[in-house]
Amino acid sequence: MKIKSNYPINEEAFSNLQKLSEEYEIIDSIEIQENDSNNKRVLKGTKEKECRFCKKQFPEVKFKNVSHTIPEFLGNKNLTSDFECDNCNKYFSAFENELANLLLPLNTLSSTKNKKNKTPKFKNKLEIHQDDKNVFHITNFPDDLINSKKEINFIIETASYIPEYVYRSLIKIGLSIINEEIIKNYNETIEWLMSLEQNVIIRPCLAFTIFPFNSPTDKIRCAIFDRKLNVTRQIPKTLLILSYKNFAIQTFFPVFPFEGFTELSPFPHVIPTALDLNNNLKNKKEYGLIYLDKNIRVKGEKIEVNIRSVEE
Numbered sequence: 461m462k463i464k465s466n467y468p469i470n471e472e473a474f475s476n477l478q479k480l481s482e483e484y485e486i487i488d489s490i491e492i493q494e495n496d497s498n499n500k501r502v503l504k505g506t507k508e509k510e511c512r513f514c515k516k517q518f519p520e521v522k523f524k525n526v527s528h529t530i531p532e533f534l535g536n537k538n539l540t541s542d543f544e545c546d547n548c549n550k551y552f553s554a555f556e557n558e559l560a561n562l563l564l565p566l567n568t569l570s571s572t573k574n575k576k577n578k579t580p581k582f583k584n585k586l587e588i589h590q591d592d593k594n595v596f597h598i599t600n601f602p603d604d605l606i607n608s609k610k611e612i613n614f615i616i617e618t619a620s621y622i623p624e625y626v627y628r629s630l631i632k633i634g635l636s637i638i639n640e641e642i643i644k645n646y647n648e649t650i651e652w653l654m655s656l657e658q659n660v661i662i663r664p665c666l667a668f669t670i671f672p673f674n675s676p677t678d679k680i681r682c683a684i685f686d687r688k689l690n691v692t693r694q695i696p697k698t699l700l701i702l703s704y705k706n707f708a709i710q711t712f713f714p715v716f717p718f719e720g721f722t723e724l725s726p727f728p729h730v731i732p733t734a735l736d737l738n739n740n741l742k743n744k745k746e747y748g749l750i751y752l753d754k755n756i757r758v759k760g761e762k763i764e765v766n767i768r769s770v771e772e
């Protein structure tokens with residue numbers, strides 16, 4: 461594997477990459493320039509106007525809507541697909557909305573541009589918005605915050621979201637970037653996505669990494685890894701990593717009863733991203749684990765935010 465980087469390679473990331481490649485191989489990956497609406501790309505199915513998800517064809521289903529492979533609120537303005545029918549597009553938008561809710565405060569703080577090409581406004585006791593000069597304005601600031609000239613810490617509550625839908629929206633992104641030749645190997649995953657009833661045996665969750673806010677990436681990347689055939693360790697068949705701005709989200713495709721696992725480690729490897737390859741990470745990364753098995757709305761989860769002045 462060749463890694464191109466302008467930075468000195470971070471040893472830890474390199475070692476993680478080596479360990480990962482012993483048990484997994486990359487199946488597909490995409491890289492999108494953030495907020496680039498000029499270089500439009502369309503991922504195509506083999507049969508024209510056949511839906512990858514519900515398998516129906518035109519004219520039984522329509523293909524009028526533009527289907528973004530990665531949601532627009534993550535900064536994807538140019539990568540779409542032609543194999544998602546309007547019915548499925550509508551069905552998936554319910555999942556996407558929940559991912560948007562979960563990420564809203566972070567997308568505000570990292571100025572990720574939404575569908576309207578604006579930084580989303582976050583309002584939940586604290587109100588955060590960004591003006592045209594890239595200055596953040598925070599109103600309703602509580603008095604009891606730790607407040608110094610160089611650093612502020614505060615806790616924000618997330619907008620309410622349905623955890624299981626967040627999981628489904630991530631798996632849908634994964635299924636959208638897998639190329640047409642091998643998508644047939646993921647039929648069970650597609651069936652699971654299309655039915656809200658089907659059970660999985662491993663509790664869905666995601667691992668979240670927040671990198672320092674002063675060194676964001678302007679690329680949105682997603683990659684899918686499959687377990688190599690000779691691997692006997694009880695680890696998920698498919699892993700997904702999504703990164704944008706200062707964030708990386710890692711999860712795994714659903715694990716079904718027929719796979720015969722008794723116990724399984726859902727995060728067998730830390731998948732390094734381009735953000736990890738930067739050796740100049742002066743501030744440490746923050747990690748979090750979010751469980752995504754509940755299919756009821758949860759609200760008021762707390763995120764601790766720390767904003768530091770960039771000058772040394």
Ligand SMILES: [Zn+2]
Nearest residue numbers: 511514545548
């Ligand atoms: Zn469809």
